[in-house]
Amino acid sequence: MTKILMVCLGNICRSPLAEGILRSKLPLDNFLVDSAGTANYHVGDRPDSRSIAVAKKFGLDISNLRGRQFNMNDFDTFDYIFVMDESNYNNVISLARSDKDIAKVKFILNEVYPNQNYSIPDPYYGGNSGFENVYKMLDEACSLIADRLT
Numbered sequence: 001m002t003k004i005l006m007v008c009l010g011n012i013c014r015s016p017l018a019e020g021i022l023r024s025k026l027p028l029d030n031f032l033v034d035s036a037g038t039a040n041y042h043v044g045d046r047p048d049s050r051s052i053a054v055a056k057k058f059g060l061d062i063s064n065l066r067g068r069q070f071n072m073n074d075f076d077t078f079d080y081i082f083v084m085d086e087s088n089y090n091n092v093i094s095l096a097r098s099d100k101d102i103a104k105v106k107f108i109l110n111e112v113y114p115n116q117n118y119s120i121p122d123p124y125y126g127g128n129s130g131f132e133n134v135y136k137m138l139d140e141a142c143s144l145i146a147d148r149l150t
């Protein structure tokens with residue numbers, strides 16, 4: 001079983017979308033996909049209504065996901081930890097205990113633009129178009145991740 005974790009700040013906008021999108025592209029008998037936030041603001045919350053809506057527009061139901069906070073044990077559980085932006089990267093790395101932990105953490109857009117460390121912009125304070133933009137960026141990255149791992 002290959003285990004992949006998507007991480008953003010709140011675990012209600014970007015990483016639940018990334019979780020739903022990647023899950024839809026992988027055979028789930030061999031892969032586990034989860035998501036978490038570096039902050040604890042939205043623990044137990046369902047995804048932002050705008051993320052649920054854009055996922056639905058593209059045929060995915062993410063309404064059953066619930067927010068949780070990233071923790072150190074996730075380094076043991078997961079093989080790959082994909083972060084959305086540099087702040088997420090720094091927050092996750094601050095909890096790493098070893099070079100092995102650090103090596104698991106990747107910028108998700110480096111799948112599309114290797115070594116550039118580009119960010120998936122936080123859509124929380126913007127409008128619906130920001131969520132559709134995020135969806136499309138994540139869909140491209142997740143297609144490449146799924147191709148590489150299958």
Ligand code: 4NP
Pocket residue numbers: 008009010011012013014015037041122123124
């Ligand atoms: P996310 O977006 O990190 O993509 O889930 C955010 C959601 C909530 C907040 C910030 C970003 N917040 O400050 O509550």
